[in-house]
Amino acid sequence: MSPKQIPKKKVSPKKDNLIYSPVSSTERMVKEQLGIYIYPDKEKEVSALEVKKSENPKVSKFNDIDLNKWKEYEDIITDSLWLIGGRDRSGMHTATLHGNFIPQIPHQAILRYTKKEEIVLDLFSGSGTTLIECRRLGRHGVGIELIPNLVKKSQELIDKEANPYDIITKVIKGNSCLPETIQNVRSLLQEKYNRDKVQLIIMHPPYHDIIKFSDYPEDLCNTPTTEEFLEKFSMVVHNSFELLEKNRFLVLVIGDKYSKGEWIPLSFYTMQKVLENGYKLKSIVIKNISGNRAKRNVEHFWRRRALGGGFYIFKHEYIMFFQKK
Numbered sequence: 001m002s003p004k005q006i007p008k009k010k011v012s013p014k015k016d017n018l019i020y021s022p023v024s025s026t027e028r029m030v031k032e033q034l035g036i037y038i039y040p041d042k043e044k045e046v047s048a049l050e051v052k053k054s055e056n057p058k059v060s061k062f063n064d065i066d067l068n069k070w071k072e073y074e075d076i077i078t079d080s081l082w083l084i085g086g087r088d089r090s091g092m093h094t095a096t097l098h099g100n101f102i103p104q105i106p107h108q109a110i111l112r113y114t115k116k117e118e119i120v121l122d123l124f125s126g127s128g129t130t131l132i133e134c135r136r137l138g139r140h141g142v143g144i145e146l147i148p149n150l151v152k153k154s155q156e157l158i159d160k161e162a163n164p165y166d167i168i169t170k171v172i173k174g175n176s177c178l179p180e181t182i183q184n185v186r187s188l189l190q191e192k193y194n195r196d197k198v199q200l201i202i203m204h205p206p207y208h209d210i211i212k213f214s215d216y217p218e219d220l221c222n223t224p225t226t227e228e229f230l231e232k233f234s235m236v237v238h239n240s241f242e243l244l245e246k247n248r249f250l251v252l253v254i255g256d257k258y259s260k261g262e263w264i265p266l267s268f269y270t271m272q273k274v275l276e277n278g279y280k281l282k283s284i285v286i287k288n289i290s291g292n293r294a295k296r297n298v299e300h301f302w303r304r305r306a307l308g309g310g311f312y313i314f315k316h317e318y319i320m321f322f323q324k325k
């Protein structure tokens, strides 16, 4: 504050504005660490814009969230900054695959963009995190994974997860870049679900070559250049487009990489590919990446390099939300 600054006058709030009282700093810190959206005290502080309640559920076309009870969904994040404290390790979320995402990501996406018994398609299903969440939340799930061993192991894990809603979760071995694989998904949709579309697509591709998942040349981690990686990524988006119901959502989880002294914004490049293939952008979320123990040991080394090299150390990745036009 500059010395001559005049103290602010108390202004009475406008009637049509939401009035949020400040949350204590400790509460804010704890909630942020847990990745929980910070709500004002429900009863006292949201005074001006009270939405009239009706007896009938008011839900949208793409989820089961009852807007008449919107204050009750405290676990659903609506902010674009996700500071998640730790990974959900419950049940079959064993986190054995290096490069998997935290279950909270598909959890949030499924709740926001699907209704019970709808179908989620994960085009890079890895260890099956998305399909385990599907079981918990009562959505059907199809996963595509290139590495045969991972297909087998993930299916075993998924099958061990409780299935209270009696839904079908199936991992297919295949290369997501190929129209044949997408055709196999189409046949499976017919055979197992008697449907021809899915209602949510999740994509968590390799962040180009930063983790080596396999030696298969079809593995996106083995594409020689960024341009070829983007070309293959674009094929996946293009080929799967017809499988998604109109106006439904595609969620892309991706991070950037650093190569030869240069920050390569894979996230923005891949975003552009999705936009070129018939989608509109709905949101970009920035999510923290908290280092594992091994990484923590080399953090001081990276800090020294960053100070010398004029760059910043990756602490975030992106979750991008698109809607099919």
Ligand SMILES: C[S@@+](CC[C@H](N)C(=O)[O-])C[C@H]1O[C@@H](n2cnc3c(N)ncnc32)[C@H](O)[C@@H]1O
Pocket (backbone or CB within 6 Å): 097, 099, 100, 101, 102, 123, 124, 125, 126, 127, 128, 129, 130, 144, 145, 146, 147, 150, 174, 175, 176, 177, 204, 205, 206, 207, 213, 214, 218, 219, 220, 221
């Ligand atoms: C970042 S991981 C996904 C991890 C997953 N979200 C999880 O939580 O386990 C990317 C996965 O894509 C797979 N993959 C790479 N290229 C592929 C392709 N062309 N078709 C299908 N899967 C591919 C890799 O084998 C790897 O398991």
